[in-house]
Amino acid sequence: MEILLEPFQFEFFRNGTIAAVLVGALCGLIGVYIVLRGMSYIGHGLSHAIFGGAVVSYLMAWNFYLGAGLWGFIAAILINQTVRRTKINADAAIGVITTASFATGVALISRYRHFNRNFDAALFGNILGVSQSDVWVVAGVTLMIAAIIFFMYKQLLFTTFQAEVAEVYGVKTQWVDTLFALILAAALIASMQILGVTLIAAALIIPAITARLLTDSFSRMNLLSTMIGALTGLFGMYLSYTIDIASGASIVLLQAATFGVVLLMMSIQKQVSRRLVNIHV
């Protein structure tokens, strides 16, 4: 027990762990909608775009959350308009705009090497970078998004399942889509310090697909994915502390391992039930 509680005597670990659990749960929850809507790549792309915004807002001495958030939102609108007004498909538009934005960030960092701030944290995640105020921001964003998803659950479910039919049944799907884009941008910014832009996409996708393997029910998939995200956040932090690796990487590796184990369990179960059927025949 003491060994388990030992790292909690450090404030950085307490802050980091609370943030990791919240971010894990948050990414797990919205990941359900990302995966079922086929939006995995936009999650990946937008997190990179936001990195560019983070560097620019640091250089201009803007508030990080406002600067990065606005940048991410503009990138999302640019992608949307490019797809609407040209013959370019969404995946290609995401590739151009978000990577260019990421490259802007990299270019600025390499030009002004005298940065005090450690941008490794933004890229790969670092618990040392999580301050008390970061924890408050993460908690606030998580609570707000959880509340929105809770009260918009039916509209989100119907829009995700069959947008066009939902429209007939009176759901304002365009409004739901815009709201979801804002939720995603907010979640990405809140997760950046913990997971790092390069690893956020995995935290969005892996808990959701693991939960999908475990259930055919939408409500249960929401609960399971949130729980898997939170638990891998918690144990990922321990792993990160114990063997001294980046927190984002350890959380994502733990999630990947969980997915592997569930996949293996499922295929064994299938084999066994097939064999049982054969015996009965």
Added chain:
Amino acid sequence: MRPLVELNQVTFGFGAEPVLEDISLHLHPGQFAALVGPSGAGKTSLLKLILGVLQPTHGEVCIKGQALNGKPAPRVGYVPQLEAVDWNFPVTVAQAVLMGRIQRSGVWPWPGRKDKERLNAILEQLDIAELAGRHIRDLSGGQQQRVFLARALIADPELLVLDEPTTGVDMRTAENVLHMLGELNRQGITILISTHDLNTAAAHLPWVICINRRVIAQGPPEEVFTVETLNETYQGDMLVMHQDGMLFVQQKPHGHTYHDLFPHPVPGEVPAHRAESD
């Protein structure tokens, strides 16, 4: 009697070749009608205009005398094509059906007492009560059709719109679906379906509307399904037969049969041991 659905000179789509042109239709409360026509004739677009998902370029669509003007049609149940459904999506039968209650249930994510009562009643009515907890993929074609019919019915619609309810299911299931729709129609629900299946339409529906960009003809099938009308609708060479009081429609082969082109086709073979045992 005021029509439930009214389309007045509706045109949809721009340019010299609009998708639909000068469509005027009335559907009265309690009517059961089929929209027939070839692929690309504008059947789905016409259904979506009536549902209020698409807006006409000219003319107006009225439900109970009220022009829609971009709002979704009130009290309309819609059953999309089964082929358009993502069968891997994680929803159970009960979860899928409850989506139809979206305008009536409260703010909580879970169903309330009234929602559950309505759900059970509808599932009983359609004979799928024991499937409530199943995933939508683990059902037969007929059961899948019933699930989406149940979702439409749980919203207490006055008008039921079904896009190709007999496509993608076997003949017996198609027959069952149309019987079920006939039963609902007798209970007072107005129903409009689109279909490719002229023979089923002729056998089961009292009113058909032939469209191909324009309305070619509308009326009871025995009056509308004539060689002239069908040739104009399908731009082909159609054959209409009457037998045992039923009406059958068939496309004539293109002036020749397989045997005309290949007098000696590769023959099939019945395996010998099967033949012996017979």
